[in-house]
Amino acid sequence: EADIYQTPRYLVIGTGKKITLECSQTMGHDKMYWYQQDPGMELHLIHYSYGVNSTEKGDLSSESTVSRIRTEHFPLTLESARPSHTSQYLCASSVTSGPRAKGELFFGEGSRLTVL
Amino acid sequence: DAKTTQPPSMDCAEGRAANLPCNHSTISGNEYVYWYRQIHSQGPQYIIHGLKNNETNEMASLIITEDRKSSTLILPHATLRDTAVYYCIVRGFGNEKLTFGTGTRLTIIP
Numbered sequence: 001e002a003d004i005y006q007t008p009r010y011l012v013i014g015t016g017k018k019i020t021l022e023c024s025q026t027m028g029h030d031k032m033y034w035y036q037q038d039p040g041m042e043l044h045l046i047h048y049s050y051g052v053n054s055t056e057k058g059d060l061s062s063e064s065t066v067s068r069i070r071t072e073h074f075p076l077t078l079e080s081a082r083p084s085h086t087s088q089y090l091c092a093s094s095v096t097s098g099p100r101a102k103g104e105l106f107f108g109e110g111s112r113l114t115v116l
Numbered sequence: 117d118a119k120t121t122q123p124p125s126m127d128c129a130e131g132r133a134a135n136l137p138c139n140h141s142t143i144s145g146n147e148y149v150y151w152y153r154q155i156h157s158q159g160p161q162y163i164i165h166g167l168k169n170n171e172t173n174e175m176a177s178l179i180i181t182e183d184r185k186s187s188t189l190i191l192p193h194a195t196l197r198d199t200a201v202y203y204c205i206v207r208g209f210g211n212e213k214l215t216f217g218t219g220t221r222l223t224i225i226p
Contacts, residue, residue: 107159
């Protein structure tokens, strides 16, 4: 059973507001990811992290930013939300080294953001 | 990561085996084949992965051709709860830019 949690699950917010989507995992995984997915569409990687103090941009350009100050925590921030940011944001983690490593991603349940 | 090609949709009768194909003709020697599924709008769920040998777990079986250019995910006795979008992904360890593609929408028919 994967232990990765996202909050909030649903958020409706006005244009211009700052929002932070939280993602935490209790598995000690080194790698963490943020994907963006519009309804019925593909998942797009927007950010990932190899470990503490490491963050990289993914394939899809995003106005969001991320930080990785602790292994278990990988929050995503939008400084000024716009209607174009309306989407579902999925956080994931994985471990790719050591005896437990299979390289699979464990996903949270997602945060569905609506910007009015 | 190598690009994968999957049929956009498939139907399967409940209780029958569901066979989902995936082409990955540009796969390189150190890349694994992973399968995930996404039920409705939940986060994708890992199913199985393999390098070159066939693999089986409690959820499914994975058959990889000898030249590794294609694979098939087999759900041996499909149930209605297996209705989902199934993604085939090719990934090398250390490459974190996982691309999910559009997947196959599998519908299990009662």
